[in-house]
Amino acid sequence: MRTQPLQQKLTWLFSVVALMLTFQSCSDKENIASPRTTSQASTQDVVLPPACQSVCLVAGQHNQVGTVDVAMDGGDVLVTYNLTAPGVTLKEIHLDVFTSLQELRDEKKLSNGGAIPGKFTYKQSFKTGVTSYTVRIPAAQVPDINCFFIASHAALSNGETAWGGVCDNTSKGVSLANANQFPGNNWSVYFEFCKSRCSQEIDFTYAWEDINNTSPDQNDRDYNDLVVQSDVIKTPTQLIINFLATARGAAYDHKFSFRIPMAGITSISGSPSVTNDGTYYYVTVFESTKAALPGTGTDGFANTVQGEPCVPFATEQITLNINSEFSYNPSEPYEPYITVYPSGSVNVGSSYDLYIWEVSNRDTYTVGGKVYPNGILISDDWRWPLERVSVNNPYSSFTSITDGFTYGWFNSPDPGYEAETFNKATCL
Incomplete structure (x- = not known):
């Protein structure tokens, strides 16, 4: 049982126009090559397929500042940070995919204090006002099972830290009470993604x-x-x-x-x-x-x-x-x-x-x-x-x-x- 995405076909001319528009915008759509294979991240304009899943990007535990959207391009997984809060930009992002908490413990990415985003596999820092950023996870590094977990962390220009997870509206903003919580002392969260969301049935x-x-x-x-x-x-x-x-x-x-x-x-x-x-x-x-x-x-x-x-x-x-x-x-x-x-x-x-x-x-x-x-x-x-x-x-x-x-x-x-x-x- 799966989702039904819409397929997009783009001409060379449309891609050039999209790239020109990107240079005029304060919102970057970028592609990170895996640090496992290269120490130099590549940056380019990305025309994204429709998102198969979207979760809240929450700062300070109760303030939704945007979304984390997931799509697939062939076997690659695309994870996009989208900020919607006015006046807030991305300073750093840290992202990882995993199949179990024990996997993160074995890789020293999880401690008694919670998740350690600085040790996540995919990371990028920004000097300019970026409000949208896409991480491309190569198919070879995507878990070879239908459902797995994504940890998405961001450091924001207003000094707050944000995590991507399932949230619910409350009278005091949003709540992460139903999100998957990392064990430990901080409020770090993660979410589950299934590839079957992106196929047609x-x-x-x-x-x-x-x-x-x-x-x-x-x-x-x-x-x-x-x-x-x-x-x-x-x-x-x-x-x-x-x-x-x-x-x-x-x-x-x-x-x-x-x-x-x-x-x-x-x-x-x-x-x-x-x-x-x-x-x-x-x-x-x-x-x-x-x-x-x-x-x-x-x-x-x-x-x-x-x-x-x-x-x-x-x-x-x-x-x-x-x-x-x-x-x-x-x-x-x-x-x-x-x-x-x-x-x-x-x-x-x-x-x-x-x-x-x-x-x-x-x-x-x-x-x-x-x-x-x-x-x-x-x-x-x-x-x-x-x-x-x-x-x-x-x-x-x-x-x-x-x-x-x-x-x-x-x-x-x-x-x-x-x-x-x-x-x-x-x-x-």
Whole structure:
């Protein structure tokens, strides 16, 4: 289970322009060659791929001054310090990667006082006002396992020291209470990174017909009123969910959320809103699907009408920090649902929730005397039907609940189904 990054292709001319802009900016993007192989660090402009992970860069334990972003370029790992606090620049950075605390102890980089950043493998000092700096860790020096740890330290121009780690907002600034703490007397922290965050895989597709069973209107069974996909990464300390809103063929507006049992979850980041009822967390991902996927064409739909321009997919990443009490079901890691607003605008007028039938065993509608689920689960990537094309046309194995509902119907598309379904590859 992995994330889905965006690939970038650059021409020679674009690289020259980017380099010229860098010389005019106080923000440097630099590349450090490993001190294990050379004593002279090389410096050049780096056009960065999208970050697969971002953690807080925290000074004085409670003041977030920026972020530490991690990306991959081939087998190399790129770690970027980005300062966002006004008037603050980098004086020194120290960085290391490791697979266990014992490894750091053996290399004399960890003592009873905590981590010793001066002994970290990757380091650089600055004489000018640098606010952004990238360390390139060569593939040969990246641990040969999926998940490993990164220690990122910075000395700042205001005299403070900063560490990169998972943080949570509090009334007194940010907290590193849920970050991985180095043992010892100082407050040094580190974070876990998994290479699988940076590769492409869709684990789940969720698709809805958004008219409920009490409405006088009827669904057309094209299951493209809303299509959301997800990629799930589970580590011992985190559940990372990358959501991709890909299609919206509805006049109604929706709020896309999921619920998950509270037990074993210590904090949640990346969501605009989190509530709970004492048993479940209710986590909002997209506050308005119309805002996330603004429509084109006469109907105002997104990625459901053949021949209309592609609407860029909307993406959000939700990170749940977890402990040993967290219970994980890889086939149903959470319960997705939409809150439907028939008014066409979120938070205007009445609303109702629609869950995924295979996950939550609820929310159906009736057409022609037969009962169908409002929300369906596809445990893979999926080509959804075009606007007003019944799902039975390209996928004749799809059956109503009344007729027994055939699980796995999406694995047997009919010959020629491509002509009646949307190819999202044309939007990439």
